[in-house]
Amino acid sequence: MKPLIIIYGSTGTGKSDFAVELATRFNGEIINADAMQMYKGLPIITNKLTAKEQRGIPHHILGSIELDEDPWVVTRFKREATRLISEIRAREKLPILVGGTSYYLDGLLFDNKLVEKEEQESPEGWVSNRDQLSDKYPILKGPPDAILKKLREVDPVMADRWHPNDTRKIRTSLEIYFATGRRASDIYAEQRSRRESKVANQDPTPRQNLGEILLFWLYARREALDERLDKRVDKMVQNGLLDETKEVYDYLQRRLASGETVDRSKGIWQSIGFRQFEPYLQALKETPESSELRKLKQAGIEDTKTATRQYAKYQVRWMTYKTISSLREEKLLDRLYLLDSTDIHRWNEEVLAKGVELARRFLNDEQLPLAVDISETARDVLTDSVQKSNQQATPCRKTCDFCNKVFLTEELWQTHIHSRKHHKVVRAAKKRSLVPAHYAPPRALVAVDTHMSEGHSSGNESSTSLNPP
Ligand SMILES: [Zn+2]
Incomplete structure (x- = not known):
């Protein structure tokens, strides 16, 4: 064993x-x-x-x-x-x-699930020179709508797979098409069947x-x-959280000052307890005597608690x-x-x-x-x-016509139609008499593969993301 x-x-x-x-x-x-x-x-x-x-x-x-x-x-x-x-x-x-x-x-x-997803979402494996590609196909530099429209023409399967707001994934799929002359959906289907036959051949x-x-x-x-986490943040502050945060902040400033570009969207820059204190640290650097400082520090603590x-x-x-x-x-x-x-x-x-x-x-x-x-x-x-x-296992693609949003899982759809925001939009629409008193439930569209589906919504509803925090 x-x-x-x-x-x-x-x-x-x-x-x-x-x-x-x-x-x-x-x-x-x-x-x-x-x-x-x-x-x-x-x-x-x-x-x-x-x-x-x-x-x-x-x-x-x-x-x-x-x-x-x-x-x-x-x-x-x-x-x-x-x-x-x-x-x-x-x-x-x-x-x-x-x-x-x-x-x-x-x-x-x-x-394979997540590895497959990673491969699909990063164009590197397929597209060697993205700048060159977008010079050749200017549509890649165009507005998101135009890119989606083009993708729908050449590869409707992929166009349906992504949420309309997911500009990056939509562009990637189109880039793959231009770079390889093949539909991304075909490439993925082939990969999948190769993997499946491997399993069938009893590779461990x-x-x-x-x-x-x-x-x-x-x-x-x-x-x-929640209560425990709040207390923990207080204790972290007592134990020197702010010194550590300042250390990270100073390090970031040094790198920026030396002309480096720093991708702040991931890694340590996204850690809870750093981001939340940035306004405070900024103020501390500029006016160390400011009366605002205490307020900013307190706000940083509260934000850290909320984020945690x-x-x-x-x-x-x-x-x-x-x-x-x-x-x-x-x-x-x-x-x-x-x-x-x-x-x-x-x-x-x-x-x-x-x-x-x-x-x-x-x-x-x-x-x-x-x-x-x-x-x-x-x-x-x-x-x-x-x-x-x-x-959630029931794959779906549902559109809320009132809010003009797309949902790729039943769970997100349910959360949305029960959200305060959605009800507010529906009420406002009724007031303007754009809809009859008993509105028909929004239409359900084609089913999509849940493996690749990621729930998306802007505003109050929480969405799930497959990126590490
Ligand atoms: Zn809605």
């Missing part, structure tokens, strides 16, 4: 501590799967365990990349994690993955190489978690709508155990004791209990998540 333990969970649920507890008991080594914790330094911003808290357990991929590096793409993570898993096993120890970034864990577990899939898997989901109910809570919510949504449906497809759902970390005072009984017992049985190849029988929270949340992921 080649066992592997994987721990999912949102920020603030205690998964890093839990991983250390398992590693000390079962002779394990930990592989970090948190995109921000991969960066060197910044222990406060990224909530890294201190050396003392790591208790001598090796932590791989933790603090291993420089601040100016991009976060790893999923392919890279997969490669490194797979290598580490076999190295740890060669030392006759138990590999334990813990994240943070479900995008990485899913990438490792569900093989990478997941089989992962061995026997036990999955944990550390979960805390919303209100309790939103991030935790996003992590749970990812679990519910992506990881759980993939686990089901891969027939791994019965290996997912939710541990309830809602009440921090009961952490030892609810998380530690139950988790350790499950791991012990798993490693001894004893029978495991049903996941829904672990706790009341486990029953509630798992049942609810499976139901929601069912809903």
